[in-house]
Amino acid sequence: MSKNFNQERLLQVLVAPQVSEKATYVADKHEQVVFIVTPCATKPEVKAAVELLFKVQVKSVQIANLKGKTKRFGRGLGRRSNIRKAFVCLKPGQEINFAEGVGV
């Protein structure tokens, strides 16, 4: 399926892996890996990108939008930028090793 996407675009989709308590929790429970992705990424794009970069097979992708918090700074109101998180579910027996680096 990845053939349908422009490779340059795919390289821009994944921003960073999300490392947190919750991310490790879901990784244990559902074999999911959490990424922060560009705000306009689609599920098929994320799937293709992960498969391209980490050479693994993806079962499914769930996506959540996190609204940035409004923060007061003095009198003015500020807003943190929104974040789009992708929960990538890998096929059984697959694993992403971040320490080994990304092979393109």
Add this chain to the structure above:
Amino acid sequence: MTDTATTTATDLATSAPDSAPVSALERRIEMTVVMADIEKDVEQRLRQMARTVKVPGFRPGKVPMKMVAQQHGHQAHSEALGAAVEKAFGEQVRAQKLKVAGQPRIEPKMDNSEGAMTFFATFEVYPEISLADLAGQSLEKATLVVTDAEVDKTIEVLRKQRTTYAGVDRAAQNEDRLVIDFVGRKDGTEFPGGKADDFAVIVGGGNMVPDFEAQLVGVKAGDRKTFDVKFPDDYQAEDLAGLTVQFEITVKKVEAPQLPAVDAEFAKQLGVSDGDVEKMRHEVRSNLEREVKKRLNSKLKEQVMEVLLAVNPIEVPKALIEMESNQMADAARRDMESRGMNVKNIPFDPSWFGAQAIRRVKLGLLLAELVKGRELHAKPEQVRAVIDDFSQTFEDPTEVVRWYYSQPQRLAEAEALALENNVVEWVLGQVKVTEQAVDFDDLMSNAGSES
């Protein structure tokens, strides 16, 4: 963290081959550490760490072990290894009853067998000191009694320091002060630094080129004079050294030195408020006596230490010398800094102090041994006496005494002195002492450079 390390490290296997002497004071021992124990220790350390380690995205204590191991595994490993090696080293040192001086140098052995690591520790031990008998030794004890002659001499010096000058109408003699204008010409042109107006110069004072001063003898106020001056070859201004230069001087004033009379005024200047000359003499005398006693004592002490060093040749560990010379370099640096010098740019090489450091370390070891062997510890009343002695020179002795007793550090200084006195006394009791009178001037001048 370290507590847990020691509990697991107790069962470390340590093979203890006899420490092979490398040099006279250098020892080398071999230690083996079992890897399985290290691994166990590492794990324990990591578990301990996981409780407190902070990683963004996790609450403290909730970081998965895997991540902790990834981030801190290396550190934990080296720590565990270090602790184990130290432990093994300590055990061997205790088992072989070695007195280690300085830090051991630990190197891993290259051919490591499976499941265990072997280390070599190279270090120095304190020398065994057996104090030699002092009975055959002798030293000269310098003595000097302060008499009226010495007091007069000192007052003379004090007078000279307070010399005033008054204008006279006669030809200049040695020790007169002249006020002159002068212009120096080299081949007819003035040179920098060769010209001054209203310049005060003391004839025969040694501040100017000798030729120049010699020309000043016999001039009168209002005289003009032109003469040649040959600069000495080692003159500090290089372009003038060895050259002959023409000077033209105008003498404005000739002033004769006047020593202040020893009277009430003089006494007041010296700090005797009611101007009693007898009292002043007394004061000068007691100060002098104290000074003489101090210098005689320090001279004696020096001799005693020399004797001790000469009788007991010992070898000193390099590590101690290094430590001592570093300390001395530091002290010298601080000393210069406190005198307002900019020491940042001056490199201090501890090796400058090498010879001195060796002497100090030797003495330190010898004294420690003496004190231990002969029960020469400073007693509280001796310390008190030393402090009382110190405080005599100050205006408010009780205040000084309190200052010393307020901090143990300051007291330690006095204790060290009392201890030294004890040692000196003991040595004097052992050796043959011959008394020898010294010259007042000799004592004051050469001792001054040492203190």
